[in-house]
Structures are given as structure tokens and as C-alpha cells.
Amino acid sequence: MEWNAYLVAIRLASDAGQVHIIERHYLEPTGAAYRYVNIKTCCGVELTTPFDECQQEDINCETCVAKIEKQQAYWRKFWSGWEGKKIIKIFTGMDRLEEEWRDSHRQTEALLQRVQAFHNLLQDCMKHHQPVFTLELPDEVLLKLMDFGSVGEILLCFKVDDESRNNLQTRLGKEGFALLGSRLISKGLLKATDPIFNRRWT
Numbered sequence: 173m174e175w176n177a178y179l180v181a182i183r184l185a186s187d188a189g190q191v192h193i194i195e196r197h198y199l200e201p202t203g204a205a206y207r208y209v210n211i212k213t214c215c216g217v218e219l220t221t222p223f224d225e226c227q228q229e230d231i232n233c234e235t236c237v238a239k240i241e242k243q244q245a246y247w248r249k250f251w252s253g254w255e256g257k258k259i260i261k262i263f264t265g266m267d268r269l270e271e272e273w274r275d276s277h278r279q280t281e282a283l284l285q286r287v288q289a290f291h292n293l294l295q296d297c298m299k300h301h302q303p304v305f306t307l308e309l310p311d312e313v314l315l316k317l318m319d320f321g322s323v324g325e326i327l328l329c330f331k332v333d334d335e336s337r338n339n340l341q342t343r344l345g346k347e348g349f350a351l352l353g354s355r356l357i358s359k360g361l362l363k364a365t366d367p368i369f370n371r372r373w374t
């Protein structure tokens with residue numbers, strides 16, 4: 173596990189024997205905690221007050237560590253895969269554009285907006301950190317989704333663009349994919365008005 177500033181080791185007074193990991197943004201006053209109920213540690217223990225921040229060395233919840241390791245492996249794969257490469261291309265393209273079009277705010281602005289829009293999409297999807305099985309799909313579909321750590325990762329794959337969605341469809345087959353789509357809609361994760369079919373990130 174790679175430790176970083178986004179993670180906090182935490183000991184809940186209600187469960188003093190265990191030191192868990194929680195994502196820092198949940199603890200910040202302007203963070204998601206104020207917008208979403210049921211804030212949980214990485215292993216799924218509900219956040220209760222009071223709690224103490226601990227050292228990384230104190231962490232003894234193996235489920236939390238395993239969860240973070242799985243998440244980090246997902247992102248390593250993501251950034252080395254075609255989605256990540258596309259995003260890197262946008263960012264490196266932005267440097268080039270800034271030089272080329274230093275005088276033309278409009279084009280740089282448009283690109284910045286795209287990067288921002290992608291960032292928002294990412295944030296929006298990844299807040300759904302509930303496990304994939306909560307989508308209540310048949311076992312054979314769930315098995316094909318084993319690489320995904322959370323509902324958010326699937327949602328991102330679904331929303332990011334056509335190519336990503338097509339890959340998901342190939343993986344699940346048409347029926348599985350249709351079922352997944354209808355579950356995401358019935359859980360309120362996708363909406364009929366969602367502009368997924370118009371979004372383009374590259």
C-alpha cells in the first residue's frame with residue numbers, strides 16, 4: 173500500500189481495538205460528509221464520533237489495507253490503460269496549447285473546461301464507493317465485474333465515453349450490459365437526462 177495525504181488512519185471510540193483507514197475528504201468540513209450520510213471507513217465501518225487520527229503504523233484493519241491496495245492497483249491499471257493515456261494526452265496537450273495559443277484564451281479555456289468536466293465526472297462517479305454486489309446483478313454478471321472495486325469504477329467506465337462503454341458491453345455481453353444499465357438507472361446512478369451519450373473527452 174502506498175500511503176498518501178488523502179488517507180487518514182482513524183480510531184473510533186466505539187471500536188477502539190481497530191485502526192482503520194478513511195479518505196481524508198470525508199473528514200473535512202466542506203467535504204462529502206456534509207452532503208452524504210453513511211460515511212464509512214474503507215472496510216465499511218460507519219464513521220461515528222468521537223474518533224482519533226492515528227499514525228500509519230497503527231493501522232491494524234487488514235480489510236482496510238486490502239481495499240486500498242485494490243483501489244491503488246485499479247488506478248495504476250487505469251493510468252497505464254487507454255483511458256489514462258487519453259487523459260494524460262489532454263493534460264500534455266494543454267501545456268502545448270498554452271504555449272501555442274498564449275494569446276488565445278478562448279481555446280485554452282475550452283480545453284480547461286474539458287479537463288474540469290472530466291475531473292467533475294471522476295469525482296461524481298468515485299463517491300459511489302459501495303461494493304459492486306450492491307447492484308444486485310446475477311452471479312454470472314457479477315463474476316465478469318470482479319476487476320471493479322466499487323460501483324463508482326463501473327459508473328466511470330459507463331460514463332466516460334463510447335469506447336469504454338463498448339468494452340464493458342463486450343465483457344458482459346448484450347444482456348448483461350442491458351441489465352447493468354437498468355440497475356444503474358433503478359438505483360438512481362444513471363438518469364434518463366444524463367448526457368452520457370453526448371460527452372466526449374478527447
Ligand SMILES: [Zn+2]
Pocket residue numbers: 191192193213214215216217233234235236
Ligand atoms: Zn477497517
